[in-house]
Amino acid sequence: MKVLILGAGVVGVSSAWYLSRAGHEVTVIERQSAAGLETSFANGGQISVSHAEPWSNPHAPKRALSWMGREDAPLLFRLRWDPALFDWSWRFLRECTPGRTRANIGDIVRLALYSRDELGILREETGIQNDHLQRGILHVYTDQKEFEAAIEASRIMREFGCERYPVDADKCVEIEPALRASRPILVGGDYTAADESGDAAVFTRNLAGFCRERGVMFRYDATVERLSASGGRIDGAHVNSVTGCETLRADAYVLALGSYTPLLLRPLGIRLPVYPAKGYSATVPLSDDSVAPTVAMTDDGHKLVFSRLGQRLRIAGTAEFNGYNTELNEVRCQALMLRTHQLFPELRPAGETEFWCGLRPSTPSNVPFIGRAKLNNLYLNTGHGTLGWTMACGSGKALADIVSGRTPGIRLRGA
Ligand SMILES: Cc1cc2nc3c(=O)[nH]c(=O)nc-3n(C[C@H](O)[C@H](O)[C@H](O)COP(=O)(O)OP(=O)(O)OC[C@H]3O[C@@H](n4cnc5c(N)ncnc54)[C@H](O)[C@@H]3O)c2cc1C
Numbered sequence: 001m002k003v004l005i006l007g008a009g010v011v012g013v014s015s016a017w018y019l020s021r022a023g024h025e026v027t028v029i030e031r032q033s034a035a036g037l038e039t040s041f042a043n044g045g046q047i048s049v050s051h052a053e054p055w056s057n058p059h060a061p062k063r064a065l066s067w068m069g070r071e072d073a074p075l076l077f078r079l080r081w082d083p084a085l086f087d088w089s090w091r092f093l094r095e096c097t098p099g100r101t102r103a104n105i106g107d108i109v110r111l112a113l114y115s116r117d118e119l120g121i122l123r124e125e126t127g128i129q130n131d132h133l134q135r136g137i138l139h140v141y142t143d144q145k146e147f148e149a150a151i152e153a154s155r156i157m158r159e160f161g162c163e164r165y166p167v168d169a170d171k172c173v174e175i176e177p178a179l180r181a182s183r184p185i186l187v188g189g190d191y192t193a194a195d196e197s198g199d200a201a202v203f204t205r206n207l208a209g210f211c212r213e214r215g216v217m218f219r220y221d222a223t224v225e226r227l228s229a230s231g232g233r234i235d236g237a238h239v240n241s242v243t244g245c246e247t248l249r250a251d252a253y254v255l256a257l258g259s260y261t262p263l264l265l266r267p268l269g270i271r272l273p274v275y276p277a278k279g280y281s282a283t284v285p286l287s288d289d290s291v292a293p294t295v296a297m298t299d300d301g302h303k304l305v306f307s308r309l310g311q312r313l314r315i316a317g318t319a320e321f322n323g324y325n326t327e328l329n330e331v332r333c334q335a336l337m338l339r340t341h342q343l344f345p346e347l348r349p350a351g352e353t354e355f356w357c358g359l360r361p362s363t364p365s366n367v368p369f370i371g372r373a374k375l376n377n378l379y380l381n382t383g384h385g386t387l388g389w390t391m392a393c394g395s396g397k398a399l400a401d402i403v404s405g406r407t408p409g410i411r412l413r414g415a
Contacts, residue, residue, distance in 0.1 A: 036204030115394025
């Protein structure tokens with residue numbers, strides 16, 4: 001089959017890899033000049049099954065309200081007239097019950113475990129390099145209430161197969177000695193030995209290279225303006241590039257446009273509850289005498305993650321609901337660094353810190369949409385929110401199975 005994939009982020013490129021291996025003739029359309037330059041560019045770098053608790057959980061409404069109006073808030077809803085945000089927020093609130101949270105954790109853990117395994121297989125087969133480290137992920141807490149709340153989420157994750165176990169503050173320092181200076185403020189943590197870290201953008205670029213070797217065609221600097229449909233099928237993608245406007249046709253169309261997916265679906269009468277959740281990252285080049293972690297870490301209370309990528313430390317996180325705005329906010333950038341210096345006071349940068357922000361394609365439940373949409377030959381692979389890198393390989397494999405008419409190796413549901 002001829003398959004057109006729209007979007008060359010980590011999800012689109014992973015889909016291309018598995019669709020090509022399933023024997024399809026694949027073309028990828030991307031508006032940027034290369035793969036992985038938007039949300040997949042400088043994310044937290046974690047392959048974190050242990051990060052399966054969605055933002056929509058029983059504690060979220062109270063926390064979000066208490067942070068309202070604070071420019072440095074870990075989770076910030078900016079009040080603005082935006083019907084898509086109102087609709088999304090209402091659905092988000094409905095996902096905050098204990099029952100919905102449990103069901104969502106179950107779906108996220110299953111997909112994330114499947115994906116981590118598929119990533120391992122892909123790595124063995126291709127030898128792909130991306131500064132990856134298999135040292136586990138350590139969650140740390142400096143607030144007793146946050147720590148206690150996390151114990152319940154970890155327990156649910158263990159039920160679904162994620163081996164995330166509580167550890168005391170001393171054990172946190174034993175697992176990651178770079179925490180020694182901040183030992184007095186730690187109240188505890190938990191550790192997931194099988195989780196990993198690695199640079200998602202480098203992975204995406206290198207996987208695009210392996211795809212090309214298999215005959216996948218990449219069309220960069222090409223923007224998809226709209227899709228046209230007739231007879232219950234998509235009959236063309238209208239693309240604008242330096243060579244002009246053209247209509248590309250295929251047997252199947254896969255939308256992997258991240259936060260922008262709903263914008264192309266709306267004219268077709270399909271409403272998809274995916275909303276951009278803006279997050280920030282800082283990448284610090286490290287000097288040889290820096291005391292910086294090599295074990296990937298999550299600071300749940302501040303919604304931050306830390307990953308060691310070679311001689312760089314990536315700090316990422318926080319979320320802001322403010323439409324498609326991608327301006328860097330200085331206060332939010334500095335909030336990242338303030339917390340980093342609290343946890344790692346002996347971090348010695350070897351150069352300028354690079355700040356970045358990206359739009360997570362978020363569903364109210366953090367469960368992505370993978371599978372066929374309302375039209376016969378239209379497929380979605382989007383809405384991976386906080387875990388697009390973690391879930392990319394499993395999502396790509398499952399999508400390729402669905403497009404090929406096979407039952408995926410994992411049970412999926414819409415968000
Ligand atoms: C601060 C931050 C930290 C994060 N940390 C982690 C983490 O540690 N672990 C983890 O698993 N996940 C993390 N994530 C989430 C992860 O980065 C995303 O879920 C993932 O990158 C989404 O990938 P994607 O391919 O769906 O979207 P994207 O990477 O955004 O790809 C979509 C592509 O579509 C293209 N596109 C859009 N519209 C058009 C158009 N009209 N025509 C042509 N092309 C178009 C874009 O240019 C883009 O390249 C983080 C995200 C952020 C923001």
